[in-house]
Amino acid sequence: MLSCSGIVLHAGKTNKNAFKALIAAEYTGVKVELVRDFEMGVSNKAPEFLKMNPIGKVPVLETPDGPIFESNAIARYVTRLKADNPLFGSSLIEYAHIEQWIDFASMEVDANIARWFYPRLGLTVYLPPVEEAAISALKRALSALNTHLASNTYLVGHSVTLADIIMTCNLGMGFSKILTKSFTSEFPHVERYFWTMVNQPNIHKILGEVKQAESVPPVQSAKKPSQPKQPANPKAKDESKKEAKKEVAKPKAEEAGEEEEEAPKPKPKNPLDLLPPSKMILDEWKRLYSNTKTNFREVAIKGFWDMYDPEGYSLWFCDYKYNDENTVSFVTLNKVSGFLQRMDLVRKYAFGKMLVIGSEPPYKVKGLWLFRGEEIPQFVIDECYDMELYEWKKVDLSDDVQKERVNQMIEDHEPFEGEALLDAKCFK
Incomplete structure (x- = not known):
């Protein structure tokens, strides 16, 4: 391992964007420490975290020279810690192609998987036309990737590069969460590539066993937005004071009765039940x-x-x-x-x-x-x-x-x- 003390990655243990840097570290021979007891929604809202990334997103890499956010930038930094790292290829054109596939993995693959998956979890609004467009774009991207991999074992050159690491991490969420066998079978070279990659020792060490999704997650019921609070009404306050005075004068027996649960109100009838009877049953x-x-x-x-x-x-x-x-x-x-x-x-x-x-x-x-x-x-x-x-x-x-x-x-x-x-x- 290269001596690079003080490099700490702030993210949860299952964050696929954090996996990019951790896998790059394995190939590079750099020690990157994953922060302990990271709790999403708590740790990333703490003042010390927001100093590193003001919008509170993860992962963030803490280095002796200052923090870095955005997962691809973090992975590039870790890779650059080793001079002439083969993860960046062996020539200028290979480096350009690696950057090309990193962008493709992020903008064409990861983005469209997210547009399909997250609304089904209820994390964003689910709209069928948006889902349809996301799946169509994803199929177009995977078709292009499948064509490239028909004659290539890796994305660039003849060994694993940073492009493969980032593509595998992005595909990993899809394969494990929403891309069923019936979907990926249309792209056999992508399937071969993905399962080859996740079984590479340095990648398997970080990802562990990967199982393919058996079904597409059902759409979660959208939560109804809470009603906005009504603005303060001075008259209402005065009336409530009057009501309070009246309550003071209530007999004790009546007060005791108010401690009991209020009887449920009868359910209002559906307007269709109030229509005149129809001869059609x-x-x-x-x-x-x-x-x-x-x-x-x-x-x-x-x-x-x-x-x-x-x-x-x-x-x-x-x-x-x-x-x-x-x-x-x-x-x-x-x-x-x-x-x-x-x-x-x-x-x-x-x-x-x-x-x-x-x-x-x-x-x-x-x-x-x-x-x-x-x-x-x-x-x-x-x-x-x-x-x-x-x-x-x-x-x-x-x-x-x-x-x-x-x-x-x-x-x-x-x-x-x-x-x-x-x-x-x-x-x-």
Whole structure:
């Protein structure tokens, strides 16, 4: 080990950005001490830490000459501690290519993995179009990387460089958290490269055993923002003083009663429950739909129109606004599944069909919905953010073409509007 005392890395033990410097240190033969008992959200908010990095991000490298932040800069510094370090290549062009792949690993791979993964954890706002764009960009990056690795064992030259270290750390979060085998199998050379790299002794020493994610994490429920505090109202203060005086005069028996828990208030009725009764019994239609296995058009479709009550229910077409971004089949299907899950709040009052259309990307997403009432329920618009991702059009039942379109969507008619169905999902 090179003698470089006083180099301390401030980060948690599982921080993948800290791994870059620690692995570089192993290859370089430099002793980098990882600070003990680092607690994210506490240690990085301490005054002494903020002196090293005013915005409180990790990792930070403490050196005898001053602190360094930004993980790639830290890894470069550690690598430079050894003169003519092969981690930076053996020529000017190799050095340039190493820097090229470091930028690629950060801006094309790491950034898009994060844009896909973090919203699913609830760390940032989850928006399906943003996720779709992130996955599409990530696939484009991995495709380029796969092509390069088809004829190269390492990113640059014939041995491990700093570019490989940073790329492996960035891919590591993806492989272990969100990139399932079904996803990475499209990029066999990337798979070969990653598993080769994580089993290099100096890298394995820092990363340990890496297991590939078995499934994509579900989207975490977004927390409702807390209500802002109302500004102080002088009149309210005066009234509260008056109320306080009144309470002083309360009998003791009444005071004792107030210590008991307040009885729960009755749950307010859903506005749809207050509508005039309808001749259409939604559950009867759902049973007919589910139980009809043959002669669907003659039995189920005919039964639907016999039951349908245009005064008590309404039919709506929906078309996804961002079909050009539906370039990944399983992501598009997951997007629709997530929408249906979030529509659970209206299950008692609705029936829906969602079609994913096309034999190749970009896929089209179209739907048909039956809602209680003559309009889309307002509470659904307010509480299910997916609604704004679709264009909604009320079905005109006087138009035979629209009515036939309803029939075809209910029965999963294929081809639909001249195209194959990738999938059809039912909400009932």
